[in-house]
Amino acid sequence: MDTQATGILAYIPVVGWLLAYFTGDREGAKFHLNQGLVLHIFLLLTWIPFLGWLFGIFLIVCWIIGLVGAVNGEEREVPLLGAIRILK
Numbered sequence: 001m002d003t004q005a006t007g008i009l010a011y012i013p014v015v016g017w018l019l020a021y022f023t024g025d026r027e028g029a030k031f032h033l034n035q036g037l038v039l040h041i042f043l044l045l046t047w048i049p050f051l052g053w054l055f056g057i058f059l060i061v062c063w064i065i066g067l068v069g070a071v072n073g074e075e076r077e078v079p080l081l082g083a084i085r086i087l088k
Helices: 001-009 015-023 028-049 050-074
Strands: none
Touching: 001 015, 001 028, 001 050, 015 028, 028 050
């Protein structure tokens, strides 16, 4: 799988991310794999009533920004959460 396809798959929750990580171009799409993982982890906070719902709207906007960046082949960090690095 090429870098762009791996980057796009990285933003699809759980199954898409796992497919991208294990079958895709890990080195080429490391940025998008990291961004997708951060978004997926913070997605767990949406279970908190009311504040979680507001945070969920923010995460949807971040997800769209990241996905559009992956489709265009750009490495654009998502707002506020983009500086978090989990994958080295």
